[in-house]
Amino acid sequence: MHSDDLILFAQVVELGSFSKAAEQNNLTNSVVSKRIARLEQHLNVQLLYRTTRKLTLTEAGQVLFIKAKRVALATQEATNAVAGFGELIKGHIKMSVPTISGELLIADAVAEFCQMHPGLTVDMSLDNQFVDLVKDGYDLVIRTGYLEDSSLIARYYLDSHWIVCASPSYIKRYGRPETPEQLLQHNCLLYSYQTNGANEWQFKGDNGENYSLKINGCFSSDNASALRKAALGGHGIAYVPRCLVYHDLRNGELIDILPQQVGKVLGIYAVYPFTRQLPKKLKLLIEHIRLRYKAMEHYF
Structure with a gap:
């Protein structure tokens, strides 16, 4: 099956006629008709009911149209992603x-x-x-x-999820908090860059809303990498973006101790005037x- 036949099928359905799809793609009506017929032959199903006035999708055609539209969108996105790369950018x-x-x-x-x-x-x-x-x-x-x-x-690019983490050595020595409130009994590493306060950590409430918990600790820094190193050394519990400690989590050098309860999620954006x-x-x-x-x- 040719992916361009799927894209053409989606265009025929969206435009409502073979002739309009042919005109948009600089093809003849007969070529469009043959390519749709080739698609039907390959799938061994009828996709369209054709009358002189309109086209109607069969049940199989309705299912394929949804998938074909995704192929068309993905192709357009891929084209847009590299559009202009051949031009001189200076x-x-x-x-x-x-x-x-x-x-x-x-x-x-x-x-x-x-x-x-x-x-x-x-x-x-x-x-x-x-x-x-x-x-x-x-x-x-x-x-x-x-x-x-x-x-x-x-x-908008994506969301950055935060986690509460500690080293196995810290957990072995001081125990693993099972609830956010139990963090009050632990040494928490404070990220002083946080806009809502270094000692205010956000968690998910039972009502679906986030709430802040005021924690305490003996070490703070405006550099997240410094907190990561302190956590790896077993000196406390850190509240940091997951991406910062991704490999540490995979290697077992840090443990995500409250995976379902942390409420802090921040969007990442490209911003320009x-x-x-x-x-x-x-x-x-x-x-x-x-x-x-x-x-x-x-x-x-």
Whole structure:
């Protein structure tokens, strides 16, 4: 079965006629008819009832149309993803990205993008602070968190889930908390960068709403990697993005101790100033980073 026949079938159904599909694809009516017949022959089912006035889907045709439409959308998405890569992209881009995503995937993705476009230069800073795009002259910012500035345009990438974790040595020595409230009896490692307070950890309530729990600990840092190292050393319990400790969890060096109860989920976005026509270099870079996030979605 040819995937382009599936796409053509979806177009015939959406447009409601063989002639309109033929015109859109610069084909003759007979070619369209033969290709749909070839599809029916391959599947050994009738897909359409044809009359002089309209086309009607058979039961099998209805099922196939849903699948064929997905193939058409996936093909269009793949085409859009690389559209313009053959053109000369040049100029300069100033961007800011959060430290965790920057170190995990964005730095490599952006360096790769620069190699693909020799006429382009990118200045990328790793910073967890919410920079002022317009005032500081940024073309693009990757943000993790809540967006409030309506004068900016945001492209959603994915959600970053947070976890509560500790090393096996810590759990062996101090026990494993079974509920969020039991964290109050433990040394918790505090992430001072958190916008809602370093000692306020979010959990899921019985009513479906999140609630904050005030925890305590003897060590705090504005650097999540420092908290990871402290947790790996068995010095306390950390509340960090899952992507930061993905490999530690897989290797058993850290344990996700409250997997069903943590309530903190933050969106990751590409953000840029409002413009009527987004420059192609930015459009392509945003898409390039999106594909890299998509490939590593299981980390988050």
